[in-house]
Amino acid sequence: MTNLSVNLNKVALLRNTRNLGIPSVVNAAQICIDAGASGITVHPRPDERHIKPSDVYELAEMLSVEFNIEGNPFQPPFMEIVRQVNPTQCTLVPDAPNTFTSDCGWDLVRDREKLIPIINELKSLGIRVSLFMDTDPNQIQIAKKIGSDRIELYTEPYATAFRHGNVESVFQQYAAAARQAQAIGLGVNAGHDLNLQNLAKFCSIPNILEVSIGHALIADALDMGLSTAVKEYLKVLPESKI
């Protein structure tokens, strides 16, 4: 089964607009877990626009499923949080501090040397390492060489092409990237702008291990409730072949 990791950034975003503590990130996580989610994802950004360090620590205390923390390891306090929490997985993302949202994968030709000690430290802590990547085959090759366990394919270009009705050629790029990654021993995750409409096609790519979904799922939850939304996404996900 391709695992669903629910990203709770947008629950925290709404919570932060009043000093009332609602909606609760921890309560939302429990609802997602009770509905069948295999993981929870958070992206504590330096400006704390949504997920705050305190959210990460509170989630770490209660989670009974995989915990995926995303972020740029060169922007404090990301690595400090990770060292304290020791999550299941870290997804390293090359975001600038003030980016509107995550908008590209790593340039490993440029950043490989500075990422190697980070990857080595995370793996020494027993944390699975995933690198947020575009579909470039040369970049994916380097991800393996520098010791990453997985890649997360950045799926916004796929989602945009899907929305515009001309997805096939873009989809084939993702399928080829996944095949290449799997052939060299990288696990393949995926995320960004996945939703109930575009997920089934994307997950027709064999052996996508995990999709992390937040924005669209939380938007769907406003219509149908969080538990139902999680169950609807789970209905779409295929049985993994491995």
Ligand SMILES: CC(=O)[C@@H](O)[C@H](O)COP(=O)(O)O
């Ligand atoms: C890395 C990625 O694509 C998303 O997980 C990211 O967390 C989205 O960040 P925002 O929720 O801040 O847009």
Ligand SMILES: NCC(=O)COP(=O)(O)O
């Ligand atoms: N890594 C992708 C993620 O966690 C959620 O992205 P989105 O569904 O909020 O676009």
